[in-house]
């Protein structure tokens with residue numbers, strides 16, 4: 001497996017090392033020794049698959065609040081997506097910066113997104129399947145999100161979204177969420 005740093009500490013692009021022969025190819029998608037050696041999570045408790053039917057469908061930006069934060073290892077097993085992670089770690093030198101990368105069934109690339117990040121993606125073709133391996137259980141009350149087009153983050157999405165969930169359309173901007181948390185703490 002080929003691990004590439006991104007400009008954000010803790011966020012990794014993981015490319016496969018594929019061995020080809022007459023039958024096709026073989027390559028690892030996870031290796032606890034290699035992940036552990038880099039300080040990445042090796043304990044995953046959920047594996048999920050999402051299918052998006054139409055090109056330019058957008059999902060995100062999602063995260064779970066403490067103590068239910070999760071690391072995610074994301075790959076696209078059918079089609080192509082533009083996958084994005086946003087650094088929401090207070091005090092991080094790259095706070096609110098984002099990284100996007102193209103994941104496809106062909107390139108076999110995975111995005112390792114640690115705790116403290118929001119995640120989202122946009123399908124670039126019809127009928128994509130996205131696989132997630134996640135380090136923490138799904139806790140609906142701890143699931144949160146921010147607007148995909150939050151100006152303070154400024155993600156350069158490939159296209160206007162064609163389909164989004166009502167929930168994703170209704171997320172506030174990040175600043176709004178932080179302000180709300182402070183107000184709640186003061187009550």
Ligand SMILES: Cc1cn([C@H]2C[C@H](O)[C@@H](COP(=O)(O)OP(=O)(O)O[C@H]3O[C@@H](C)C(=O)[C@@H](O)[C@H]3O)O2)c(=O)[nH]c1=O
Pocket residue numbers: 048050059060061062063072119120121132138165167
């Ligand atoms: C995420 C999730 C959803 N669900 C249920 C809740 C709901 O009824 C249905 C669809 O959920 P959502 O609308 O939240 O699905 P979706 O918008 O695809 O959510 C996903 O988006 C991407 C960007 C991520 O990063 C993922 O971790 C996850 O948050 O599936 C689970 O049972 N377990 C889960 O882990």
